[in-house]
Amino acid sequence: MWGDIAIAFLLAFITTYVGTPYTIRLARKIGAIDVPKDKRKIHKYAKPRLGGLAVIAGFIVSTIYLLIVMSIEGSIKLTDIDNYYMKIIGFFIGSIVLGIICYFDDLKGIPPYIKLVGQIIAAGIATVFGIRIDRIAVSYLGETLINSEIVSIIITIIWIVGITNAINLIDGLDGLSSGICLISCLSLLIIFTLNESPLIAIILITALAGALVGFLPFNFNPAKTFIGDTGSNFLGYCLSIIAILGVAKTYTAIVLIAPLIIFALPLLDTVLAIIRRIIKTKSLKGVFKADREHLHHKIMKRGYNQRQAVFILYGISAIFGMFAIILLESGIWKALSFAMMIGAVIAIGYKDIFKKRKEEEQ
Numbered sequence: 001m002w003g004d005i006a007i008a009f010l011l012a013f014i015t016t017y018v019g020t021p022y023t024i025r026l027a028r029k030i031g032a033i034d035v036p037k038d039k040r041k042i043h044k045y046a047k048p049r050l051g052g053l054a055v056i057a058g059f060i061v062s063t064i065y066l067l068i069v070m071s072i073e074g075s076i077k078l079t080d081i082d083n084y085y086m087k088i089i090g091f092f093i094g095s096i097v098l099g100i101i102c103y104f105d106d107l108k109g110i111p112p113y114i115k116l117v118g119q120i121i122a123a124g125i126a127t128v129f130g131i132r133i134d135r136i137a138v139s140y141l142g143e144t145l146i147n148s149e150i151v152s153i154i155i156t157i158i159w160i161v162g163i164t165n166a167i168n169l170i171d172g173l174d175g176l177s178s179g180i181c182l183i184s185c186l187s188l189l190i191i192f193t194l195n196e197s198p199l200i201a202i203i204l205i206t207a208l209a210g211a212l213v214g215f216l217p218f219n220f221n222p223a224k225t226f227i228g229d230t231g232s233n234f235l236g237y238c239l240s241i242i243a244i245l246g247v248a249k250t251y252t253a254i255v256l257i258a259p260l261i262i263f264a265l266p267l268l269d270t271v272l273a274i275i276r277r278i279i280k281t282k283s284l285k286g287v288f289k290a291d292r293e294h295l296h297h298k299i300m301k302r303g304y305n306q307r308q309a310v311f312i313l314y315g316i317s318a319i320f321g322m323f324a325i326i327l328l329e330s331g332i333w334k335a336l337s338f339a340m341m342i343g344a345v346i347a348i349g350y351k352d353i354f355k356k357r358k359e360e361e362q
Contacts, residue, residue, distance in 0.1 A: 004199075007065075008210060012207040014214065023048070028048055052231015052235075054211075058210065066207070098164075102229040106228040115229070115233075116161070123161050131156065131245070163266075168236060170270075179310065182213065183318050184263060184317070191258050195328065197245075204238070247259065262321050274287050299312055
């Protein structure tokens with residue numbers, strides 16, 4: 001298994017790293033450039049925004065190669081009772097549909113509601129091919145099976161669209177969404193390994209991590225290219241589905257809520273954005289109106305620069321990931337004591353940190 005994991009990571013990493021410069025030239029050639037036309041944009045200079053194509057290429061090349069080789073040697077069975085063959089097909093078809101829509105968004109720009117419709121269609125395709133959330137974890141009550149197929153489909157679509165949008169919305173600084181997704185990948189990989197999750201989920205999450213490592217050198221501040229809506233939507237779509245595949249066979253409530261904890265930062269940012277925009281505009285249509293009030297914007301208003309804001313959010317994301325891992329491995333009390341220790345350390349240093357930023361501003 002570990003040899004396959006190494007291959008998945010390295011092949012995705014090399015493909016993405018080699019392919020990213022080509023996406024930069026392609027973006028410049030066809031005009032897929034992010035020009036800072038308003039105050040909402042953090043960057044000051046025009047940047048190509050098709051880097052997501054390299055991430056997708058790295059992930060697909062690595063995944064397809066390994067699935068073919070492992071199927072031939074018999075180390076993985078895609079046609080067993082769980083029918084992973086159909087699920088993978090649905091996953092890739094949904095990715096293609098979402099990728100095409102987001103490509104045009106990166107190229108020319110499309111209304112947000114059209115992109116939302118595309119996300120729903122992609123999620124629906126995944127569910128039709130058998131990717132489902134069929135149980136829900138409830139605190140102190142364990143987990144509850146979902147007996148209704150319709151309810152299962154609806155919950156799955158909400159999960160996929162929610163995570164996809166969460167990653168897309170947090171993509172506001174150089175290296176932010178790709179770095180947070182990498183941390184999420186590593187956290188899920190550890191949890192899948194501890195939980196003895198299906199090998200297919202482990203391979204997929206490793207390939208995605210490798211692709212992100214190959215892309216980050218071009219995306220970290222100062223970025224040479226952006227991942228774009230094509231990339232950020234693909235990352236969210238991938239993570240949401242891989243999380244479902246990774247916990248599909250478990251009957252442990254803690255494992256079922258682990259992905260929710262790992263994605264807590266982007267999900268929190270998304271929920272706050274939805275509430276904030278509805279209150280501000282007094283209309284549901286306001287949800288689609290972009291603003292400068294995301295978590296990364298608020299951190300930068302405290303006086304931090306892009307890199308510092310990104311590292312702060314990396315740290316928060318890593319804390320959530322570690323909490324989920326400790327919760328699975330050692331139980332609730334150790335996880336809570338870890339969270340309390342982290343909270344205490346942050347509380348002690350909070351005033352000094354922000355006092356220092358204030359003094360630097362003066």
